Amino acid sequence: MKRPTIKDIARESGYSKTAVSFAFNDPSRISDKACQQILETAERLGYIPDPMARNFSLRRHLSIGFLLPQVVQYSLQNPYTMQVILGIGSVCEKYGYTLNLIPPLHKSITEAVRAAAVDGLITMGLQVDMDIVSVMKTRLLPYVTIDGIPHEEMPSVNIDDEKASYSLMKMVLDAGHTKLVIIGLSDDAFATEQNSNSVPANRLAGYKRALGDAGIACQAYQQFVCECTLADGIRIGKQILELADRPSCIVTMSDIVAIGCIQAFKAAGLHVPDDISVVGFDNIDEASCISPALTTVDQPAKEKGRLAAEALFKILNKESLASAHMQIPYTVIKRESLKTLSSIS
Template identity: 65%
Template sequence: MEQNENKTEKRPTIKDIARESGYSKTAVSFAFNDPSRISKKARDMIISTANRLGYIPDPMARNFSLRRHLSIGFLLPQIINYSMRNPYTLQVIQGIGSVCQKYGYTLTLIPPLNESITDAVRSAAVDGLITMGMQVGMDIVKIMKIRKLPFVTIDGAPSEGMPSVNIQDEQAAYMIMKMVLEQGHRRIVVVCMSEDAFDSDEFEASVPKRRKRGYERAFNEFGLSLYDETNSITQMVSECTLEDGKHTGHLISKLKTNPTAVVTMSDIIAIGCILYFKEHGFLVPQDISVVGFDNINEAQIISPALTTVDQPAGEKGYLAAEALFRMINGDSLGSTHMEIPFNIITRESLCKVKEET
């Protein structure tokens, strides 16, 4: 066995290219990072030499010279295990990713670091951030401003100085709950999303809280309340995953009083409930109606197809990313609030309550 067989071949450097091409290290750097500062002949010779030597520029060094990371960060509201199992979040990421590809940037997914969103922001090697559910007054906002990181929030609290992309969550929740009540349902289970890493008791504008206010408005119009434990309304909380949705369906099936409808804040939770009910002999919607929120692709594939609120997750991600790139490039028009329309999609998973005999 030859002595050099297991040796790692030395990676060529700028110094090697300079020596072989006859140009200075500064000229070599310009050839890769700012070619307008040298002649075409010099650049062609340097690039040809680099290719012959098998040189590949160090992206970290290049980004340092440009004073940019050429990446934007998407700050996940929950740990990877939950965030990446929620189709709504995945559709938001697809929208952001399409814009990153357009501008030649990478997309960095940033989960809470050591269970801390603020630690994750401190360490993020990105040129800007997109978050979900953030609100003014949070520590994370202060850190981004100290770092002078441009940012846009999706589903955050619309406020001055915080660019955001939203729908009218409270109104959407009100409308779909009113539809359920108009179908005669009074024994209802409301399945809320768990609060994300941005939320705390001092902030009243989180998505779950906005939707609860919408549900409560509808209940009040029919003489009910989401918070009156003596009535027939039951609240539950679930993570936005299929598995947790099925577990929620199991819990609902064990209630002493059989509900006639389940209203969830997430389609994937609703789909999990439907699957559990079908697997255990409950007919949807004849025995129990189910409605969701999001209109993910799976909502029209599940049988019966899901009645839900249509909020375009991919468009949210796309608009947020476009706004962020405008801010990165110095355009103040990026720092605005965008409210996009929603629709109520009526499908087969909701029907009138059966007359009791």
């Protein structure tokens, strides 16, 4: 059957095509009676507006884009990222917008931004001097970053990653651990050699500062880097088991990686934390459910997503932001996965 058009509705309802368009896109421009009659006619004919045509008329896509920091297979395996998405999605739903997940296109996040059919963007780990920012400015796309580097030209939602990681490492050191392995995170899609002020870099700086304040040389620990997934955490855990001098504590930058390590250690017959301690970062839901429960840094990922989305909609609606840079609090949570060594009084 032929798909009904605006012209068909106009003919059947007795109103002009312009009035029919107003009924769907700007009802305030016609009377309530006309709008009701047009919509009833449309329903009777089985008419569904073409989203592309409607968006063209409104000059909006009615969609927000979330730039995934890594390819889909890594981004969506990270519970922290999924919690951020939940926060963004709840706000999009409130405003009647869809949420478009945008991974790197042809391995290029810049190309993905060029092709994105969205009204605004939320990113993770963005810095103002990156090439992608110039593309967004050229397209006049408003944007807000999560876990980015605060800048007057870029609204952002963050915690103090360097301070949080310092606090976590200090807890580990206060528990008597000096034989350590630090597991960092691989670079995301925004990273370049010129942009070293990333979340992994800031967390590592916090760990190193705590070690330095305790008089522990950097050579006293070993460092690994992995993707932020359970599978990579298990893989790194197995590599740690092969070390000739086994550490007493594993300090990670991600809960899901820490949980992967715990699984690898358990499979090898080790007991956490009696044989080896493990700490994480994020406080995802699984952190309190795993046995032993994970010592970690609580940063509210869902709240980060919600605040970033609310800020973006304020920009879209030309409302002023109370603060362009929102730094939210974190909490270090000590649970059973961190053992206090007996030599500590």
